[in-house]
Amino acid sequence: MKALSGSLGGIVEASCLQPIDVIKTRLQLDRSGTYKGIIHCGTTITKTEGVRALWKGLTPFATHLTLKYALRMGSNAVLQSAFKDSQTGNLSHQGRLLSGFGAGVLEALVIVTPFEVVKIRLQQQRGLSPELLKYKGPIHCARMIIQEEGVFGLWAGAAPTVMRNGTNQAAMFTAKNAFDGILWNKHEGDGKVLQPWQSMISGFLAGTAGPVCTGPFDVVKTRLMAQSRSGGELKYKGMFHAIQTIYAEEGLRALWKGLLPRLMRIPPGQAIMWAVADQVTGFYERRYLYNAPL
Structure with missing residues (x-):
């Protein structure tokens, strides 16, 4: 049920x-410096590529979100059950x-x-x-990556993605439970159901901390996923090399590029x-479970 609820969301x-x-x-x-900010970026894309370009990569994005939330909610429920105290049934903060x-x-x-490798290749x-685009769609994109870079090309940027998502979800599940x-006064398993607007407030607040903490991992992930191994020598050799290179060439603030649109997307998304x-x-x-009237 946790997996289904996450998929629909x-x-x-x-x-x-x-x-x-x-x-x-x-x-x-x-x-x-092509784009001067969020609004300029959005208007430039619309003018030069059409409104539909703002939904580039929607198929892999929607599919990956659906599968991701199903796996996230389901695996978190399983892990929470494993970490609960066998005597009291309580879950500690560390376990959460x-x-x-x-x-x-x-x-x-x-x-x-x-999924994000395919999405980012399409979005860039x-x-x-x-006919002028290298990748014609998500399936074609995945096939091209495998042909040119091997299967592991689909896992480019895995290390910063693991760091970003692991940290994000640790903070999000803990914060959501705390805010509830x-x-x-809602506690897990008490049978109380929040109104949608209450869930939205808790989810929004829980979704704000992650983007700020994991900004560098997200930037590095995007850079690593965007570079094609078929084009010769890679600019970024790995997560730490990418962080060092971006910092040296573009400054510290570059490691938080895209933070504002992340804050505009992730908290509302949560x-x-x-x-x-x-x-x-x-x-x-x-x-x-409770046989209460609906």
Whole structure:
């Protein structure tokens, strides 16, 4: 049930927030100052490539969000059960953090990295004529990467993705549980179901800390995923080399490029996802666990 609720939330989130993700990716890949900011980036893409370009990579983005949230919510529930005290059934703060981190690492390796490699390769392409684009779509893109770079080309940037997602989910699950308790006196397993607006507030607040803490990992992930191994020598040799190179060439602030669009996408995305997920989970608990009237 946790997995299903996460999947439904992911579909809604992807459809609403894809343009912000496209803008974030373009800003993170911009080393020449083409884009002056979020609004200029969005208007430039619209003028030069059309409005539909703001939804480039939607198919892999929506698919990866759906699968990612299913895996995230399901694996976190399994790990939380494993970390609960066998005598009292309580889950410690450390257990909650480890469960979230483990869920983030698992989703990063199984789902996030290959889908984001395809998404970013599609999003970085500029132009209106399909025949001039190297990648014609998500499936064609994946095939081209495998042909030119091998299967592991789909896992470019895996290390910073693992660090980003593990840290993000450890913070997010812990913060969401904390905000539910502080704001609404809602505790896991108590049978109480939050109103959608309450879930949205808790989810929004829980989603703000991760982007600030993991900004450098996200920038490095994007740079590593965007570079093609078929084009000769790679500019970035790995996570640490990429961090050093970006810092030396572009300054410290460059490691947080795209932070504002991330803050415009992730917290609202978490708000949407949790509003859907909490309602689906609540429906299941009322209907099958507590036999309460719907």
